[in-house]
Amino acid sequence: MTTAVDFWIDPACDWAWVTARWLEEVQGQRDIDVRWRVMSLGLLDDGEATTDFRPVRAIEAARAYGGDHVAGQLLFAIGRRINVDGDADVPALIADAVAELDLPDSITEAADTTQFDAAVRASHEAALQLGGEGVGTPIIGIPGPGGERVGYFGPVLTSTPRGDAAGRLWDGLLILGSHPGFYELKKERRAEVVCN
Amino acid sequence: MQTTFWIDPMCPWAWITSRWMVEVEQVREVTVNWNIMSLGVLNERNDVSEDYKKLIARTWRPARVLCLARERHGDSVVFPLFSAMGARIHVDKRQDLEAIIAESLAEVGLEADLAAAADDPQYDDLVRATHATAVAASGAGVGTPVIAIDGLDGEPVGFFGPIITPTPRGEDAGRLWDGFVMIAQVPGVVEIKRARTLGPVVD
Numbered sequence: 274m275t276t277a278v279d280f281w282i283d284p285a286c287d288w289a290w291v292t293a294r295w296l297e298e299v300q301g302q303r304d305i306d307v308r309w310r311v312m313s314l315g316l317l318d319d320g321e322a323t324t325d326f327r328p329v330r331a332i333e334a335a336r337a338y339g340g341d342h343v344a345g346q347l348l349f350a351i352g353r354r355i356n357v358d359g360d361a362d363v364p365a366l367i368a369d370a371v372a373e374l375d376l377p378d379s380i381t382e383a384a385d386t387t388q389f390d391a392a393v394r395a396s397h398e399a400a401l402q403l404g405g406e407g408v409g410t411p412i413i414g415i416p417g418p419g420g421e422r423v424g425y426f427g428p429v430l431t432s433t434p435r436g437d438a439a440g441r442l443w444d445g446l447l448i449l450g451s452h453p454g455f456y457e458l459k460k461e462r463r464a465e466v467v468c469n
Numbered sequence: 470m471q472t473t474f475w476i477d478p479m480c481p482w483a484w485i486t487s488r489w490m491v492e493v494e495q496v497r498e499v500t501v502n503w504n505i506m507s508l509g510v511l512n513e514r515n516d517v518s519e520d521y522k523k524l525i526a527r528t529w530r531p532a533r534v535l536c537l538a539r540e541r542h543g544d545s546v547v548f549p550l551f552s553a554m555g556a557r558i559h560v561d562k563r564q565d566l567e568a569i570i571a572e573s574l575a576e577v578g579l580e581a582d583l584a585a586a587a588d589d590p591q592y593d594d595l596v597r598a599t600h601a602t603a604v605a606a607s608g609a610g611v612g613t614p615v616i617a618i619d620g621l622d623g624e625p626v627g628f629f630g631p632i633i634t635p636t637p638r639g640e641d642a643g644r645l646w647d648g649f650v651m652i653a654q655v656p657g658v659v660e661i662k663r664a665r666t667l668g669p670v671v672d
Contacts, residue, residue: 405664428652429660442655448648449661452641454634454670457662458652460627461608 276305276447279414279422281312281400284328284352287466289411291430293352294469296413298439305443309345312397312410326393327384328355331367333392334383335376346374356468400424415446418453425450431464470499470650473625475506475603475615478535478551479528481669483614484559485636487551490616492642499646503548505539506603506613507532507596529596530566530587531558536595537586538579549577559671603627621654628653635670 280296282289296307311332315324328351336344350370354360368381383389403424404412410426417423425446434442449455474490476483490501508528517525531554538546553573557563570584586592603615606627617627637645652658 405666407664408662423663425661425663427661428658430657431659432657434655434657438655441651442658445648445651445655446661448644449631449652452633452637452645454667455631455645456634456665457632457660458628458630458649459607459611459660459662460629461610462659463608464657 274304276303276416278305278307279310279399279403279412279424280307281310281396281404281410281412281414282348282352283312283314283317283324283410284332284348285325285355286314286410287356287468288409288429290352290356290468291433291466292411292413292428293349294433295428295430295439295442297349298433298435299443302436302440303443307345308341309348310396310400311344311348311393312400312412313393314410316394316397317409325363326390327363327367329393330386330389331371331380331384333389333396334380335371337389337392338376338380343374343376347371347376347380350374413446415450417450423450429462431462432467433469470497470618471502472499473502473504473606473617473627475504475599475606475613476551476555477506477508477511477528477613478531478554479524479558480508480613481559481671482612482632482634484555485634485669485671486614486616486631487555488636489631489633489642489645492636492638493646496640496643497646501548502544503551504544504602505532505535505547505551505596505599506615507600508613510597510600511612527566529590529593531570532596533586533589533592534570534574534583536599537592538574538583539599540595541583542579546577546579550574550579553577559669616649618650618653620656626653632665634667635672 282293311329313329332344332348335347350373354366360366367384371381400412403414404426408426412424412426414422414424476487493499509525512525538550553576557569570587574583606617607615607629611629615627615629617625620626
């Protein structure tokens with residue numbers, strides 16, 4: 274049976290990027306269906322859009338245009354440019370990602386408008402609803418006790434597990450998430466985050 | 470599998486996780502090496518409220534007694550003495566530390582004079598030293614409990630947590646252990662968390 278997963282990310286967050294790459298790896302190993310969604314570092318920090326809203330607006334524009342699958346593709350195309358290539362020219366990298374996927378220019382243009390801000394905020398709120406306040410990005414929504422949804426911040430990773438390790442992390446997360454009162458597991462972030 | 474488990478006897482979350490470990494020992498091939506850490510040391514440099522400071526000041530007392538008891542009698546006294554204290558503090562919800570300590574020492578068959586360590590700061594170095602072994606396992610900036618197992622490469626991996634409530638029992642406890650081991654042994658995992666919607670449920 275396919276397991277539905279929700280994954281909320283701000284593609285500008287390198288930690289969230291590493292986790293997204295892990296979940297992408299899990300897609301090849303387990304029967305999961307990921308709905309790639311957005312949340313915003315800016316909304317997390319102080320409730321104001323202090324960080325760049327343009328990438329998440331573009332992703333929501335892509336969702337309105339072509340659905341969740343297209344939104345996921347654009348999320349990865351943008352995230353790779355920011356986190357792997359180290360590209361800092363946000364308007365250019367959005368335009369480039371949109372072109373790579375043969376999506377209409379209107380998506381690039383929408384990133385400079387407030388047209389999709391309500392969609393971004395609603396998506397962000399849905400993430401906090403599930404994972405709770407006071408956490409961060411990414412948030413993952415998985416089947417919890419009795420099949421209801423449960424959300425966690427993380428798993429936060431310093432590097433992306435590949436192959437068998439990726440699958441084991443998924444299996445372990447499902448088990449912990451199925452315990453009604455599992456709240457936290459944490460260690461110090463001693464290593465620098467590695468994006469690829 | 471061997472695991473090392475560090476607790477402060479005053480922490481209700483650590484208490485719940487410790488009772489989970491006791492369950493795990495029944496249903497999995499796991500041996501727990503019980504160890505001591507300190508809320509007092511954890512919060513020494515933190516900016517906390519006056520009320521919390523008072524609470525934290527109290528936590529030094531059982532920790533000192535536990536540390537001196539281990540110094541005299543070895544690691545095997547940590548679990549029974551911690552459990553005797555914890556049952557009174559968390560299950561019976563008592564506050565009278567002096568009586569709790571005296572009764573716990575008597576229950577475990579240890580000398581009554583160990584209780585004097587509770588108010589003697591000369592044992593703080595023992596508390597700090599054992600706390601440092603927990604921080605070495607999980608890294609700084611976390612809390613109690615800390616748990617460590619061997620990674621797949623044989624090197625120990627330590628985490629703060631798992632924070633859970635209420636205590637999983639029987640096979641549920643075993644499954645949670647299996648999940649914990651799967652996750653802990655994946656290199657690079659540093660945090661999984663959600664906002665706590667329930668307080669610690671001690672049963």
